[in-house]
Amino acid sequence: IAGITQAPTSQILAAGRRMTLRCTQDMRHNAMYWYRQDLGLGLRLIHYSNTAGTTGKGEVPDGYSVSRANTDDFPLTLASAVPSQTSVYFCASSAGLAGGTDTQYFGPGTRLTVL
């Protein structure tokens, strides 16, 4: 069982380009999340999805979009990358059981540099 996979591992991108970061989980988790992690700021939530077909905005959603067409996949798209989006991006998932607080499990991360 792989858990959560992310692709690519790292990417250097020219400003203004479109980029999709991929995230796939095989744990049949209902909820999925995208975070960015910057030095001194910790993990900040970009977007989340409580179940397939639904998405919501997190703390720093501007410049990013997501979709959740099925349970396993939760891609994050940067429509027109800017240098301030240089960061490490983590995808996470949790069981998302109603009425409970559940543990989030993280993918290995994507290191994105926008020049």
Add this chain to the structure above:
Amino acid sequence: GQNIDQPTEMTATEGAIVQINCTYQTSGFNGLFWYQQHAGEAPTFLSYNVLDGLEEKGRFSSFLSRSKGYSYLLLKELQMKDSASYLCAASFMNDYKLSFGAGTTVTVRA
């Protein structure tokens, strides 16, 4: 965010004990997570507290006081491999999302 506060850095000697404190706002609070993150790696789950008191897991223990909005992670018998960032994260009622602190970097010295 939900004002999750924890110290930026701590240094300790191999074999010693270190306590990492975390404070959070109590309004709507549900539970408190601790994660460990080694440099260049993903965060991994360490502990979860929802009730007041101490939860012990081997060399690591986590404490919660709901009324005080306070938690700590206690690392005993420190080993070099414990050098990492430790993230405090709070969950709030009727919400799967977590609010993370900025993390505490622990350096273990020989």
